[in-house]
Amino acid sequence: MTAVGDVAPAPTRRRPRPGALIAFGAAGAWLAFVAAHRLLSGRAWWWNLPDLLPPLLFLAVPLALAALVPLARPARAVCAALLATALAVGWPVAGVNPAALWHRPAPAPPGAVTVFAWNTWYWDQLLETGPGGEPIHDPDRLYRFLHAQAADVYLLHEFLYFTPEWDPVPVADVDRLRREFPGFHVAVAGELLTISRFPITLERPLDVRPWLDHEWPDLPPAGSLMPAYHTVKTLRTDLLVDGRVVSFYNSHLHVPVVGLPARSPDTADDGLARHDLRQANYRALAADVADNPHPIVFAGDLNTSPAMRLLRTLPDRLVDATAALDSLYPTSWARYGLPLWRLDWLFTSGDVDVHEYRMVPPGGLSDHSGQLAVVSP
Structure with missing residues (x-):
């Protein structure tokens, strides 16, 4: 009982526990990052x-942070809601393929077409090295690998060599390529090589320059021996498949580079x-694609992971074939012997129809797996 004239002591305000601050801070910061990324x-x-x-971090991080939720009492539900929201927002870019289940x-019906798309990693330039570390060309291994795929259409990238100064130069022995694939039809634009058992009715390199927001004076660099390497990253070939034209797009997009804008654009x-x-x-x-009335197969190394929004700017007409893969977490790019994530796509x-779709291990010939698909228009 409080005596008359006495003043009741003010209730003490409970300070948040350090654990609760850490849990809320981590959950809130991750949700903010995921929202900013999207x-x-x-x-x-x-x-x-x-x-x-x-x-995969967009899936792994909120699940790992869930271990901190018990520290967030008495508002554990709010902390859990933050992490659940971050998981929901990040799920579409985590690279998971639940359709594999x-x-x-x-x-495949009779007459289905087998397609093999692959980044060859500078053709046969880096397959073996000599005593001093210099590259030794060994095309035999490369051609054995290509023939093993038994494809009707090959969509190959990095059909080129690089000088020690990293200037691209054309592959010299094109005659062997034609000998290795007798009766096939060949189209080349820059580093892009399409080899087809079916006749080619149209070759169309897609020049990026009309679609740029800025002008880049060195596009292509003066004196380049392969100017199209810098300006053409997608080659369309229309093929006559059993009396019907089907368009195959062979694509290898630029690598994203971390760097500030150069004062002298490079x-x-x-x-x-x-x-x-x-x-x-x-x-x-x-x-x-908008002006193309034919059935379309689009494949290549897009240098675009599932986390990158650019992948979702492809035309609505193109359907992602990922569901046909049997992997819950498809990968196509490896470093140091470890499969990392996916950069190669088929639409x-x-x-x-896509009747079969799988990644083919490159056997040490490249840092990218090949994409083998069986399709029918």
């Missing part, structure tokens, strides 16, 4: 460093330039 990826060139994060493609290491080039590639493809128009 907003800025593919839109702001200076977001190129977060764009390179492993996609239930999707079973229809069997597309080799300028972050803004690379961002511009990558966007221009997608725009050029979208414009061509088709809705009037093309």
Whole structure:
């Protein structure tokens, strides 16, 4: 009982526990980062460093932070809600393929087309090295690998060599390529090589320059022996498949580079330039697809992980074939012997069925797996 005239002591305010602050801070910070990534990826060139994060982090981080939820009492429900929201927002960019649990493609009909898309890693330049570390060309291993795929259509990238100064130069022995694939038809644009058992009715390299937001004076660099290497990253070939024209797009997009805009623009290491080039590639493809009445198969090394928004700027007409893969977490790019994440993709128009789709280990010939697919228009 408080005596008359006495003043009741003010209730003491409980300070948040350090554990609760850590839990709330971590959950809130991760949710803010995921929201910023979904907003800025593919839109702001200076977001190129977060764009390179492993996609699986968008699943792993909120699950790991869930261990801190018990520390957040008495508001554990709020902390859990923050993490659940971060998981929901990040799930579409985590690279997970849940369709692998239930999707079973229809069997291939007679006359289905086998397609093999692959980044060859500078053709046969880096397959072996001599005593001093110099590259020794060994095309035999490369051609054995290509023939083992038994494809009707090959969509190959990095059909080139590099000088010690990293200037691209054409592959010299093109005659052997034609000898290795007798009766096949060949189309080349820059580093892109399409080999087809079916006749080629149209070759169309997609030049990115009309779709750029900025002008880059060294695109292509003066004196380049392969100017199309710098300006063409997608080659369309229309093939006559059993009396019907089908368009195959062979694509190898620019690598995103972490770097500030150079005062003297240099597309080799300028972050803004690379961002511009990558966007221009997608725009050029979208414009061509919009005017293309034929069934479409689009495959290649897009240098775009599931976490990058640019992947979702492809035309709605193109359908992602990922569901046909049997992996819950498909990967196509490896470093130091470890499979990391996916950079290689296959899309088709809705009037093309995908009956088989799998990644083919490169056997040490490249840092990218090949994409083998069986399709029918």
